[in-house]
Amino acid sequence: MSRVSLEGRVAVVTGAARGVGELLARKLSARGVKVALVGLEPDALKQVSARLHSESDHWYADVTDHEAMAEVAERVKERFGRIDIVVANAGVATGGPFVESDPESWRRVIEVNLIGSAVTARAFLPALLESRGYLLQIASLAALTPAPMMSAYCASKSGVEAYAHSLRGEVGHRGVKVGVGYLSWTDTDMVRGADQDDVMRELRQRLPWPSNKTYPLGPAVDRLVEGIERRSAHVYGQWWLRGMQGVRGYLPALIGTVGQREMRRFGDRLDGLRVGLVGAGGAADEEQRSGAATVRK
Template sequence: MNRVSLDGQVAVVTGAARGVGELLARKLSARGARVALVGLEPDELKQVSGRLHTESDWWHADVTDHEAMTGVAAEVKERFGKVDIAVANAGVAAGGPFLDSDPVAWRRVIEVNLIGSAVTGRAFLPVLLESRGYFLQIASLAAITPAPMMSAYCASKSGVEAFAHSLRAEVGHRGVRVGVGYLSWTDTDMVRGADQDDVMRELRHSLPWPANRTYPLGPAVDRLVAGIERRSAHVYGQWWLRGMQPVRGCLPSLVGVLGQREMRRFAPRLGGVRTGLVGAGGAADEASRRTGPVGAGAAADEASRTERD
């Protein structure tokens, strides 16, 4: 498809305080888009907003909170007049054997990655219908192929992929395009946090090439931006992910064989694997749940709104 100019368009990015979301917001702004940032880290969101080239604003909200996200959508429209693009990027991860996993952390991965994406879609689809806009769901290599020690993350990313495909079929005739963005291991706080565990790092590095590499963030986000400009149905952050689609039906069997071999090898060391959320984003999510996130609209903290103004 031909590229659509982003100049003057309004883009919403969740999980925008760091990593993929932060760099995506900067690159969209560099192309002329006005950007609304959503996340759980108000100080970081404020800093990101201050570095953007175009008009921007930020909202401190939990993507799993339907009332808060509905309020955010209303406020974003009031602030910018419309929404052309919404990127459901917010995500967390936890690793380790399922039987030994922290049930709270395991559930939270599903809630943020899957339920949070659906809440984001429900909140912003009405304004996207008005603009005949674009909804981009960030998925993962984990949606294409499963992996041991990542049961919650794989389940959530498979879920968001299916959610986006279903949504595309529902809203396409009304002018809204829906895309799925796939990323392999990309140099973010989440991946670096997972790599702090020796077993998780070694297990990842034992994957077949090219899935065993960590890829730079910049080129991956450039591909996401190009996909947004084209309103693409599928966007691949790394070139080789496109080639995984035709063979994905064979991958569970292959991973099952290889995974069993690796799990036997690591079995004596599995007891020491960390079971909570990983990375700085995971720590922020856990801290927010202890203190309570700031929502939007009538539920928003007036002090936060005053600081932003």
């Protein structure tokens, strides 16, 4: 598939204050893309925007708030005149046994990762239809492989994968392409935050190779940029994830068997384990909900 030049295009990136979103904004900007940054950390967004090579701006908004995101979409269109690319990247995570999980944190993972992605698409699709643009939905290895101790995250990422596949069929005839980006464990604040819990870190280290590694952020984001250039239906942040598509049908039964063994191994260490939203992004989300605002520049 041939690549298209990104020079002069306008891209919206949610969850742009750090991690995948921040680096993606920087790499798109280096290719001449005008970037609109959306997230919950206005100071961090401002700093990211100031470091970009091309024209940029930033907006504070909760991706689960339809009115706020609709207002952001309107303001971005006014600011840049068009929108060609939207990357639905905002996400949070929690872990631990479902039966003892914090209900609010569990629900919030679904709200941000799944509902927030749909709200993002709903807000920006009118502009993408005008430009015959491209929507990249960031999913995860978690969409391909269910995993014990990650029920909310796996459910949310499986959900956004299915939703994006459905949307692709709805809007393709109108010129809008929809892609799904898959990432394994990548060196971000979210993964580092999850690793702060000894049980979660050890369980991840016991996964089979190559799923037990933490991968550098740069090469993964380079692959996302290439996917945007190609308007790809599937984008794989790590080389081996493409191969998982062919075996994913066998994985639930396998992981169900192996998962029971691992849960027995960790036994009493699981008692009382309650993990809230992890990493700096999770902390920002919890702070936002405790003091709530809507749209702010």
